[in-house]
Amino acid sequence: MDMTLKYENMRDNLDDQPELPVDAHPDLQQYPQDAREYYNRGRLRDVGGDREGALAGYNCAIQIDPSYAKAYVNRGLLRDRMGDRQGALADYDRAIEFDDRSSTNYYNRGNVRYRLEDLHGALVDFDRAIELDCNRAKIYYNRGLTRVYLGDRQGGVNDLQTAAELFRQQDRDWDYQRTLEKIQEV
Numbered sequence: 001m002d003m004t005l006k007y008e009n010m011r012d013n014l015d016d017q018p019e020l021p022v023d024a025h026p027d028l029q030q031y032p033q034d035a036r037e038y039y040n041r042g043r044l045r046d047v048g049g050d051r052e053g054a055l056a057g058y059n060c061a062i063q064i065d066p067s068y069a070k071a072y073v074n075r076g077l078l079r080d081r082m083g084d085r086q087g088a089l090a091d092y093d094r095a096i097e098f099d100d101r102s103s104t105n106y107y108n109r110g111n112v113r114y115r116l117e118d119l120h121g122a123l124v125d126f127d128r129a130i131e132l133d134c135n136r137a138k139i140y141y142n143r144g145l146t147r148v149y150l151g152d153r154q155g156g157v158n159d160l161q162t163a164a165e166l167f168r169q170q171d172r173d174w175d176y177q178r179t180l181e182k183i184q185e186v
Helices: 003-017 028-032 032-047 051-064 070-080 087-100 103-115 119-132 136-150 153-169 173-185
Strands: none
Touching: 003 087, 032 070, 051 070, 070 087, 070 103, 087 103, 103 119, 103 136, 119 136, 136 153, 136 173, 153 173
16 A cells, blocks of 8 residues: 555544544543544644644643643644744653653753753753663764753763764764764864
8 A cells, every 4th residue: 555545544534533522521531542542633733734733632632641641742842843942841841750761751851951041951851861761872962062062072072972973883874974073063
């Protein structure tokens, strides 16, 4: 089956489902599968470029299941792209509250803190993300930049070198070259 056709069919099937008025159904928290359906609807709309539809899907998923960490993560990513940094930060805080073993949650929150110019908070999150997963080059790259901006040039260069080596090992040549250039700039 053509993947484009499959995607369109999935999207059409979701769009044909009636909207579920969450507030009108207080017993919906008993049905977490409905939260997954709204989460999936949000993801598909997000991928399709419908930010408002995606936000509505994530909001419904969270309203149905307030402990659905993945819905907070993806809503946080969406809010960050929409420029709502404080909203994204709040979503990552909630995601971490429900899943504090995910390096991605700390990495994403670190990125938002960095953009909010909370460099010390970003560094703490990048440190925790590396504790949870020491093989993700992007975390070392971003922590390296954060350290440089905080005045720890040598620590930053060390992280960038680690990132470069991981990118090389993972055959990510463009990222490897970009990181080497960044080391030269520092």
